[in-house]
Amino acid sequence: xxxxxxxxxxxxxxxxxxxxxxxxxxxxxxxxxxxxxxxxxxxxxxxxxxxxxxxxxxxxxxxxxxxxxxxxxxxxxxxxxxxxxxxxxxxxxxxxxxxxxxxxxxxxxxxxxxxxxxxxxxxxxxxxxxxxxxxxxxxxxxxxxxxxxxxxxxxxxxxxxxxxxxxxxxxxxxxxxxxxxxxxxxxxxxxxxxxxxxxxxxxxxxxxxxxxxxxxxxxxxxxxxxxxxxxxxxxxxxxxxxxxxxxxxxxxxxxxxxxxxxxxxxxxxxxxxxxxxxxxxxxxxxxxxxxxxxxxxxxxxxxxxxxxxxxxxxxxxxxxxxxxxxxxxxxxxxxxxxxxxxxxxxxxxxxxxxxxxxxxxxxxxxxxxxxxxxxxxxxxxxxxxxxxxxxxxxxxxxxxxxxxxxxxxxxxxxxxxxxxxxxxxxxxxxxxxxxxxxxxxxxxxxxxxxxxxxxxxxxxxxxxxxxxxxxxxxxxxxxxxxxxxxxxxxxxxxxxxx
Amino acid sequence: xxxxxxxxxxxxxxxxxxxxxxxxxxxxxxxxxxxxxxxxxxxxxxxxxxxxxxxxxxxxxxxxxxxxxxxxxxxxxxxxxxxxxxxxxxxxxxxxxxxxxxxxxxxxxxxxxxxxxxxxxxxxxxxxxxxxxxxxxxxxxxxxxxxxxxxxxxxxxxxxxxxxxxxxxxxxxxxxxxxxxxxxxxxxxxxxxxxxxxxxxxxxxxxxxxxxxxxxxxxxxxxxxxxxxxxxxxxxxxxxxxxxxxxxxxxxxxxxxxxxxxxxxxxxxxxxxxxxxxxxxxxxxxxxxxxxxxxxxxxxxxxxxxxxxxxxxxxxxxxxxxxxxxxxxxxxxxxxxxxxxxxxxxxxxxxxxxxxxxxxxxxxxxxxxxxxxxxxxxxxxxxxxxxxxxxxxxxxxxxxxxxxxxxxxxxxxxxxxxxxxxxxxxxxxxxxxxxxxxxxxxxxxxxxxxxxxxxxxxxxxxxxxxxxxxxxxxxxxxxxxxxxxxxxxxxxxxxxxx
Numbered sequence: 001x002x003x004x005x006x007x008x009x010x011x012x013x014x015x016x017x018x019x020x021x022x023x024x025x026x027x028x029x030x031x032x033x034x035x036x037x038x039x040x041x042x043x044x045x046x047x048x049x050x051x052x053x054x055x056x057x058x059x060x061x062x063x064x065x066x067x068x069x070x071x072x073x074x075x076x077x078x079x080x081x082x083x084x085x086x087x088x089x090x091x092x093x094x095x096x097x098x099x100x101x102x103x104x105x106x107x108x109x110x111x112x113x114x115x116x117x118x119x120x121x122x123x124x125x126x127x128x129x130x131x132x133x134x135x136x137x138x139x140x141x142x143x144x145x146x147x148x149x150x151x152x153x154x155x156x157x158x159x160x161x162x163x164x165x166x167x168x169x170x171x172x173x174x175x176x177x178x179x180x181x182x183x184x185x186x187x188x189x190x191x192x193x194x195x196x197x198x199x200x201x202x203x204x205x206x207x208x209x210x211x212x213x214x215x216x217x218x219x220x221x222x223x224x225x226x227x228x229x230x231x232x233x234x235x236x237x238x239x240x241x242x243x244x245x246x247x248x249x250x251x252x253x254x255x256x257x258x259x260x261x262x263x264x265x266x267x268x269x270x271x272x273x274x275x276x277x278x279x280x281x282x283x284x285x286x287x288x289x290x291x292x293x294x295x296x297x298x299x300x301x302x303x304x305x306x307x308x309x310x311x312x313x314x315x316x317x318x319x320x321x322x323x324x325x326x327x328x329x330x331x332x333x334x335x336x337x338x339x340x341x342x343x344x345x346x347x348x349x350x351x352x353x354x355x356x357x358x359x360x361x362x363x364x365x366x367x368x369x370x371x372x373x374x375x376x377x378x379x380x381x382x383x384x385x386x387x388x389x390x391x392x393x394x395x396x397x398x399x400x401x402x403x404x405x406x407x408x409x410x411x412x413x414x415x416x417x418x419x420x421x422x423x424x425x426x427x428x429x430x431x432x433x434x435x436x437x438x439x440x441x442x443x444x445x446x447x448x449x450x451x452x453x454x455x456x457x458x459x460x461x462x463x464x465x466x467x468x469x470x471x472x473x474x475x476x477x478x479x480x481x482x483x484x485x486x487x488x489x490x491x492x493x494x495x496x497x498x
Numbered sequence: 499x500x501x502x503x504x505x506x507x508x509x510x511x512x513x514x515x516x517x518x519x520x521x522x523x524x525x526x527x528x529x530x531x532x533x534x535x536x537x538x539x540x541x542x543x544x545x546x547x548x549x550x551x552x553x554x555x556x557x558x559x560x561x562x563x564x565x566x567x568x569x570x571x572x573x574x575x576x577x578x579x580x581x582x583x584x585x586x587x588x589x590x591x592x593x594x595x596x597x598x599x600x601x602x603x604x605x606x607x608x609x610x611x612x613x614x615x616x617x618x619x620x621x622x623x624x625x626x627x628x629x630x631x632x633x634x635x636x637x638x639x640x641x642x643x644x645x646x647x648x649x650x651x652x653x654x655x656x657x658x659x660x661x662x663x664x665x666x667x668x669x670x671x672x673x674x675x676x677x678x679x680x681x682x683x684x685x686x687x688x689x690x691x692x693x694x695x696x697x698x699x700x701x702x703x704x705x706x707x708x709x710x711x712x713x714x715x716x717x718x719x720x721x722x723x724x725x726x727x728x729x730x731x732x733x734x735x736x737x738x739x740x741x742x743x744x745x746x747x748x749x750x751x752x753x754x755x756x757x758x759x760x761x762x763x764x765x766x767x768x769x770x771x772x773x774x775x776x777x778x779x780x781x782x783x784x785x786x787x788x789x790x791x792x793x794x795x796x797x798x799x800x801x802x803x804x805x806x807x808x809x810x811x812x813x814x815x816x817x818x819x820x821x822x823x824x825x826x827x828x829x830x831x832x833x834x835x836x837x838x839x840x841x842x843x844x845x846x847x848x849x850x851x852x853x854x855x856x857x858x859x860x861x862x863x864x865x866x867x868x869x870x871x872x873x874x875x876x877x878x879x880x881x882x883x884x885x886x887x888x889x890x891x892x893x894x895x896x897x898x899x900x901x902x903x904x905x906x907x908x909x910x911x912x913x914x915x916x917x918x919x920x921x922x923x924x925x926x927x928x929x930x931x932x933x934x935x936x937x938x939x940x941x942x943x944x945x946x947x948x949x950x951x952x953x954x955x956x957x958x959x960x961x962x963x964x965x966x967x968x969x970x971x972x973x974x975x976x977x978x979x980x981x982x983x984x985x986x987x988x989x990x991x992x993x994x995x996x
Contacts, residue, residue: 027573027846029612029613029847029848030570030573030609032566032568032569032570032591032597033591035568036566037566037610038564039563039614040561040562040563040624043561043562043563043564047562058881058909059904059907060909060910060911061881061900061909061910061911061912063541063542064541064880065535065536065537065538066536066540067536068529068534068535068643069643070530070533070587070631070643072530075525089589090589091587091589093530093633093642094633095531099530101567111527111528112527112535115528115529115535116537121931122915123913123928125911126538135591135592144591145567155915156915156916160893160896160897160914163897164897164900164912167901293894294897296894297894297895297897297898297901298897298898298901299901348523348525349525349526349527350527382561383559383561386559396791396792397795399658399661399662399795399796400795402559402662402796403665403795403797406558409557410557411556411557411558411559412559413559414559414658414662416654416656417620417653417654418654418655421621430619430621433619434561434622
């Protein structure tokens with residue numbers, strides 16, 4: 001028993017020690033739940049993808065704007081709906097004003113349009129790239145801080161501009177090398193015409209139907225029926241209240257959102273057949289036809305933009321066409337871009353409406369999908385050369401060598417560490433670990449002879465890792481190594497990197 | 499009297515009406531105090547400068563890392579000193595954890611080093627670009643959200659790395675075309691040796707002296723004397739408590755921080771003569787000599803990096819060399835970059851120290867200084883072509899034309915607006931307003947003949963602005979305009995833009 005007691009006690013003691021040390025000195029280094037640190041490989045890949053997307057945005061005539069991360073609370077509250085209100089990260093300024101971190105880039109854009117009517121005279125199209133914050137439940141690939149790449153066009157109610165937004169979505173995918181992609185396109189006016197025809201005029205009820213319909217892909221048609229009717233109980237046992245529609249109306253809605261066809265025109269015809277006649281229906285269908293024509297004029301293939309009557313989109317501010325990008329080869333990531341027309345949002349800030357349409361790329365989700373599809377550019381580092389010193393070479397010689405290479409535009413790292421980490425093996429391991437392709441090696445002999453060794457580290461990497469002895473290592477490691485005159489250094493390195 | 503009363507009443511009523519409308523409907527569009535919206539011209543200029551700086555960072559072997567905007571409060575608290583603690587923007591997660599917006603990019607880097615010891619094995623150097631937040635008093639050019647561009651090198655205590663940091667600071671300025679710049683360089687160890695020699699051993703007191711000395715440029719030597727002694731009353735009447743040093747010690751400190759000379763070596767000699775002998779002094783002076791040699795090896799001229807015994811730097815975490823970039827031609831902007839060695843910061847998170855050094859660019863201040871110096875790239879837009887339609891041309895023809903140009907990589911905007919804004923004059927004014935250089939004009943005649951007009955808007959811009967009549971406008975405005983076959987469109991535009 002004494003042994004067991006000791007065991008218990010010593011366990012407790014080591015626990016206490018840890019706690020004390022943590023309290024007295026160490027702060028545990030940790031990332032906030034729902035947030036992410038991005039290591040070089042990830043940042044390099046993200047920047048390559050981001051640059052490609054930014055180029056497409058610019059090609060469509062969008063210009064960059066930036067707004068701060070924090071907005072007055074009243075600017076944001078109520079724009080995205082109740083869910084979004086709850087998900088705001090709120091804080092206070094030193095003057096005790098209530099403010100919050102932005103949850104998207106669209107609402108700040110609407111604010112700008114109203115705030116700078118002379119500088120940003122409509123028509124005006126802009127793009128914005130940056131982090132947004134939502135305090136929802138973190139899940140794999142779902143973060144509380146995530147990056148949006150956003151385009152918006154203000155000042156035109158023409159669906160031609162909506163078509164251009166859809167075309168941008170497609171060209172982004174083409175630019176990233178994604179072989180199969182489809183933008184689902186619908187129009188809030190079409191759904192409104194249906195609900196109106198079914199006698200559902202109450203706005204809150206209409207929004208409830210939209211929210212239910214939007215879940216089709218997630219929960220399936222049987223659950224949609226229940227949620228449109230009496231409601232249901234979800235897997236966790238929580239009750240989901242229903243809209244309370246009659247069985248006849250439910251079947252009409254279900255039939256409507258199930259409409260499909262071979263082409264955008266065919267689907268529009270089917271919608272026309274299913275919609276009760278009304279001025280609203282006529283206008284909505286005319287928009288869909290014009291949108292189809294505009295997409296065709298822009299060269300957007302039927303396979304890349306499909307009319308999808310079930311698409312509703314979550315945010316409250318949409319008023320017309322809505323879009324969502326899906327990737328058939330990476331369905332798990334859901335929608336990687338989405339948007340739509342929001343003709344009413346600017347009127348929140350201004351005494352006249354400015355029609356707007358746009359879309360945002362969910363960049364973190366897109367990166368995850370591209371990774372799954374094997375389309376992410378792979379590079380572990382931006383460094384091209386490591387300067388390695390052997391033996392009694394003055395540190396300043398490293399600096400001189402690096403300065404020569406940098407002068408020629410070569411991205412060059414020097415290696416300075418504690419004495420026990422200055423062996424040649426440490427230095428070459430460092431280059432291997434971080435994926436640096438070329439080492440320039442300066443030893444006493446080389447220095448005396450006005451020479452330098454240049455080593456292609458992409459060759460013989462595997463060999464090096466098996467050798468423990470330093471001298472043998474150096475000899476065996478000479479694969480891919482040449483010794484050149486100092487004057488030839490830059491040319492030799494540039495040829496290796498070319 | 500009745501007239502006057504009426505006047506007063508109607509004034510009141512219109513006031514009330516405005517207030518009600520504001521309360522019921524409109525949210526006033528406004529930017530938070532101390533924050534900034536960046537319009538296209540500014541973002542385009544910033545991106546050009548940022549890209550140039552990033553290229554220099556990469557050339558010195560720094561690789562990119564990103565961390566979230568929000569950190570656990572205990573990660574940040576106490577790292578930058580009392581002032582910084584007070585300036586944190588604090589908030590809470592949905593789980594009620596105390597968190598805060600990061601106030602710099604250095605502390606998050608220290609956290610990463612401790613958190614990912616295998617992935618970020620030292621030596622390791624990284625750069626980071628991003629917003630940071632400090633809730634201090636906003637002033638012209640001083641924002642509560644500002645952008646830092648940060649480099650840090652971990653794992654080496656060699657001043658060779660400090661010298662590389664200083665060299666990066668210089669090369670950034672050279673890359674931006676700044677003709678005159680000087681990095682002020684000092685070493686906390688030198689000041690420590692002085693204070694130690696003067697019998698000031700208490701750490702809180704040492705820090706107080708540092709804070710006072712750091713204000714030299716701002717408040718002048720007489721006020722420094724008072725603050726080192728009994729204290730003083732500032733312009734606003736607030737008392738500033740003094741360190742309480744004896745007159746003799748004050749004069750020694752004042753003489754020491756006034757030391758200057760023709761070269762880094764000469765200043766080091768003068769410091770050596772002024773410092774009381776001690777192990778600390780010997781080590782500090784040896785570091786300064788080695789730093790000088792390293793700067794010379796990197797080709798950093800005496801004029802571009804000067805030893806400045808009065809430089810202390812505000813943040814608490816520095817332990818060795820400190821640096822600050824000054825621009826003699828734009829002195830009002832103060833220091834536009836600054837940094838130093840912080841060998842103790844990682845030990846906050848880890849049971850062993852990792853020596854680090856680095857610097858950050860205060861990007862907003864730098865942009866202001868570059869603007870003052872006339873060195874900011876000027877471009878109002880990234881758009882190259884506006885597609886203009888005249889008369890009864892179907893909207894889709896615009897889209898088709900734009901698609902052709904975009905296909906060829908030309909950054910092309912289409913113009914869709916309300917009917918009353920679709921006159922050619924409106925369209926060309928739009929191009930002028932946003933600085934779009936080329937218009938491609940499609941009219942009924944051109945469309946019928948398979949032609950298109952291409953107009954260089956940089957020519958005859960002034961003329962156009964004076965003409966009110968549309969037809970006369972069109973005729974007079976034909977300066978710089980050619981009509982070409984549709985098949986020649988892309989080539990013609992590309993030649994104009996070349």
